[in-house]
Amino acid sequence: MMRIIEMGGTQMTVYNFSAGPGVLPTAVLNQIQTELKSFNSSQMSILEISHRSQQYIEMQQAAENNLRDLMQIDDRYAVLFLHGGATLQFTSVPLNLTDQYHHVAYLNSGHWAQKALDAATKITGLKVEAVPKKTDRLPEIKPLDGTPLDYLHVTTNNTIEGTAYHQVPTGVGPIVADMSSNILAEPYDINQFDLVYAGAQKNIGPAGMAVVIVKRDRLTSHPDIPAVMDYWLEEQKHSELNTPPVFSIYAAGLVFKWLKEFGGVQAIYQQNLEQARLVYDFIDNSKLFNNSVNPTERSLTNIGFSTGNSQLDQQFSSEATAHGLIGLAGHRLVGGMRASLYNAMPTAGVKALIDFMQQFELTHGGF
Numbered sequence: 001m002m003r004i005i006e007m008g009g010t011q012m013t014v015y016n017f018s019a020g021p022g023v024l025p026t027a028v029l030n031q032i033q034t035e036l037k038s039f040n041s042s043q044m045s046i047l048e049i050s051h052r053s054q055q056y057i058e059m060q061q062a063a064e065n066n067l068r069d070l071m072q073i074d075d076r077y078a079v080l081f082l083h084g085g086a087t088l089q090f091t092s093v094p095l096n097l098t099d100q101y102h103h104v105a106y107l108n109s110g111h112w113a114q115k116a117l118d119a120a121t122k123i124t125g126l127k128v129e130a131v132p133k134k135t136d137r138l139p140e141i142k143p144l145d146g147t148p149l150d151y152l153h154v155t156t157n158n159t160i161e162g163t164a165y166h167q168v169p170t171g172v173g174p175i176v177a178d179m180s181s182n183i184l185a186e187p188y189d190i191n192q193f194d195l196v197y198a199g200a201q202k203n204i205g206p207a208g209m210a211v212v213i214v215k216r217d218r219l220t221s222h223p224d225i226p227a228v229m230d231y232w233l234e235e236q237k238h239s240e241l242n243t244p245p246v247f248s249i250y251a252a253g254l255v256f257k258w259l260k261e262f263g264g265v266q267a268i269y270q271q272n273l274e275q276a277r278l279v280y281d282f283i284d285n286s287k288l289f290n291n292s293v294n295p296t297e298r299s300l301t302n303i304g305f306s307t308g309n310s311q312l313d314q315q316f317s318s319e320a321t322a323h324g325l326i327g328l329a330g331h332r333l334v335g336g337m338r339a340s341l342y343n344a345m346p347t348a349g350v351k352a353l354i355d356f357m358q359q360f361e362l363t364h365g366g367f
């Protein structure tokens with residue numbers, strides 16, 4: 001179940017801490033490899049068979065059903081598998097959901113929230129309020145002074161800043177959530193949202209696809225917008241308005257099945273809590289590394305840390321790579337390091353990271 005490489009004659013286990021595309025379950029990669037040339041005994045690859053074939057349609061339906069089970073999504077919601085990643089949804093969401101008030105608000109909780117906000121701002125005739133970040137706290141999820149909104153946009157996990165909303169209050173009006181980096185990693189009640197979207201490449205599967213979960217009663221036909229962005233039409237066509245991202249849907253389906261076998265969102269959440277606790281505890285007790293995020297808002301999936309010295313940080317990331325701990329350099333906008341602990345990260349990987357940090361601190365801490 002491990003990825004092992006040869007380095008200078010010795011074998012080394014590799015762990016991928018990349019923020020995205022992120023680590024996928026080894027069991028899923030093995031299955032993809034095994035059946036790549038013959039999907040479901042068809043002697044054809046999933047990359048070759050028609051998306052109109054019965055086999056394909058059943059596979060996509062099973063993927064949808066498993067996602068519905070995992071997130072307890074009932075039939076009041078449509079589940080769409082669309083092209084264009086999360087970024088296309090930054091534009092599709094306001095084009096589809098703003099017919100009533102032409103007024104929306106965005107909690108500007110970080111880099112990706114800002115991108116979502118920027119995309120909405122480009123839409124003619126739409127009033128967009130930005131709720132700014134407080135100095136060391138996330139903007140609060142609350143109604144906007146009694147003003148009726150088509151939706152309030154929340155980014156549940158801020159991938160670059162390493163912050164998250166672990167709780168979403170009720171009674172704040174319709175909420176749209178970008179859950180790209182913590183969907184299926186911690187439990188959220190889907191009934192609290194009018195729409196949830198997520199780029200696939202963090203906790204779901206290959207890049208390029210977005211999952212959109214939307215209340216059917218928010219969907220109306222929009223002949224005025226590009227057809228591939230019209231959620232109502234995509235729902236009518238079961239996400240097959242054009243050829244869907246077949247490989248991404250197939251791989252996502254395997255990840256959903258893997259997660260169900262793992263025990264579902266509650267079970268992985270317990271593992272994620274424990275893994276994050278191990279890393280944060282180590283950092284909080286370390287004399288070399290620090291994380292300045294307010295403890296109640298710390299992300300479970302993306303953990304930033306730094307020595308406070310950019311040269312030492314760079315040295316850390318490159319020495320870590322040489323030890324098989326890959327993808328730890330922080331985002332270019334914030335520097336430092338970032339460990340992304342998506343669902344497929346085994347606890348052994350987290351322990352290997354902490355061991356390495358301990359060793360690095362002993363060697364370079366100067367204490």
Ligand SMILES: *Cc1c(COP(=O)(O)O)cnc(C)c1O
Pocket residue numbers: 020084085086087088112155157158159178179180181199200201208
């Ligand atoms: C990665 C990410 C995105 C962008 O996803 P793409 O699929 O590359 O468009 C958007 N929002 C959040 C929160 C992300 O982490």
